[in-house]
Amino acid sequence: MNQLTRNSVLQFTLALLIGFGLGLAYSWLLSPVTYVDAHPALLRADFKDQYRIIIAASYAANKDLPRAQARLNLLGDVDPVSELSAQAQRMLATGETFEKARPLAQLATDLQQGYVGEPFTPTPFPTFNTPNAQFTSASTETETQPEISEEATFTPAAPTVFFEQTPLIPLAQETLTPRPTFTPTAGPGDPFALVSQETICDPGMSKVMQFMLLDSRHDQIAGAEIVVTWNQGEDRFFTGLKPELGNGYADFTMEADTVYNIRVVTGGAFVPDVRAPVCTDPNGVNFPGGILLTFQQP
Secondary structure, X not given: OOHHHHHHHHHHHHHHHHHHHHHHHHHHHHOOOOOOOOOHHHOOHHHHHHHHHHHHHHHHHHOOHHHHXXXXXXXXXXXXXXXXXXXXHHHHHOOOOHHXXXXXXXXXXXXXXXXXXXXXXXXXXXXXXXXXXXXXXXXXXHHHOOOOHHHHHHOOHHHXXXXXXXXXXXXXXXXXXXXXXXOOOXXXXXXXXXXXXXXXXXXXXXXXXXEXXXXXXXXXXXXXXXXXXXXXXXXXXXXXXXXXXXXXXXXXXXXXXXXXXXXXXXXXXXXXXXXXXXXEOOOOOXXXXXXXXXXXXX
């Protein structure tokens, strides 16, 4: 290769490098690419999580299930119910409060069932305030009593109304429950019922309490909240967090010689006094087994 050829190659390479550098400077600094009205399916994973939180909060306010479904479809998730349940569990695992994760779980449950479910907490009772009405009736008495003496005959009616209304407030029930953070209420459909309790004598599933929740059509239900309590504490989790095992599947690790109480929040099913069974391996050695609890709507 002669000198002229080498100079031509060098100049061509230098021109390419200069053009490449100028192109990068123009695209990154002078006129960078900006996305306007991008489709939600193109969002990053953490931005999709924020999008689902907004959708769940909007649904908790207006209870418009078709609109929430349409908004979730924009994210392009293969299984929106599993994504909502998994995100709710991630929030609890990272220390988020249960109140923040509850709208996601409620939306997942309602999408799975196909109808708007009742909220977990009956809010009308705490907001009902009878003393305000009593104060209004008292002020009416003070204003009208000097003018017409017969107004006094109407005063017993007001206490009678409040006497009939106050038993609606379940104060006695709340004081009896050890953890009155919420009251399990059944949704519009039938409540869950325990249909089977199987002992699993598999060493690989030792001390594992498994749950399977089904609707009346034997379809698995994701996003249903389960509460397990024992003397030392309480644990809450949702079905559908392990989609490879089923949308209605959930599990919990037990301790030997510990009695557990199980409650399915949606539907109010309650199973007391559950403990790890005793199994025997082929060598005659005892070990704690597992349990499979199946709940179904009638």
